[in-house]
Amino acid sequence: SIEAWYMDSSTEDQRLPHRLEPNQPCSLAKLRELGVLYWKLDADKYEDDPRLAAIRKVYNYSYTEIVNISPTTLPGYEDKIKMFYEEHIHSDDEIRYVLDGSGYFDVRDFEDRWIRIDCQKGDLIVLPEGIYHRFTLNTNNYTKAMRLFVGAPVWTPHNRPQEEHPSRRKYLDKFATGVA
Numbered sequence: 065s066i067e068a069w070y071m072d073s074s075t076e077d078q079r080l081p082h083r084l085e086p087n088q089p090c091s092l093a094k095l096r097e098l099g100v101l102y103w104k105l106d107a108d109k110y111e112d113d114p115r116l117a118a119i120r121k122v123y124n125y126s127y128t129e130i131v132n133i134s135p136t137t138l139p140g141y142e143d144k145i146k147m148f149y150e151e152h153i154h155s156d157d158e159i160r161y162v163l164d165g166s167g168y169f170d171v172r173d174f175e176d177r178w179i180r181i182d183c184q185k186g187d188l189i190v191l192p193e194g195i196y197h198r199f200t201l202n203t204n205n206y207t208k209a210m211r212l213f214v215g216a217p218v219w220t221p222h223n224r225p226q227e228e229h230p231s232r233r234k235y236l237d238k239f240a241t242g243v244a
């Protein structure tokens with residue numbers, strides 16, 4: 065499975081776990097309420113995996129590419145690491161499959177609290193269009209991930225605030241109904 069927890073508000077190194085004291089776990093059911101989807105796959109066979117193929121077919125994830133995020137492998141590393149950690153939305157789902165290494169995706173709940181999702185090798189995660197989120201490496205400084213997309217990829221981040229953005233409105237309409 066996947067582990068997630070509510071974050072503390074300390075401004076220490078973003079790569080640290082930032083757990084509350086005591087730890088406050090976040091359930092998969094809660095993530096599902098926020099629209100986050102999750103699968104555990106065998107990353108060692110991503111090149112020929114019928115389960116991955118089935119997910120790609122059902123969700124129309126026609127496009128894939130692989131990114132290697134580490135200080136030595138990612139061009140423009142420092143700038144990109146900063147950009148990934150700016151709170152933002154996208155006008156499409158963000159679909160990431162961790163092939164090696166690990167990293168944290170943080171998402172906001174409807175009370176504006178940060179939830180940290182510990183993504184490890186084999187975790188395929190979908191962050192829905194319009195959810196506020198960010199990404200960071202952990203102290204191992206290494207994530208190799210497949211980025212998937214429906215059609216031609218658009219990775220443009222729209223930094224918060226985006227309350228009037230159609231994708232933000234769509235997200236709130238779809239998932240926040242009845243929530244304060």
Ligand code: KMT
Binds near residue numbers: 148160167
């Ligand atoms: C993104 O768009 O935030 C990224 O591709 C970085 C995270 S991929 C594990």
Ligand code: NI
Binds near residue numbers: 153154158198
């Ligand atoms: Ni993003």
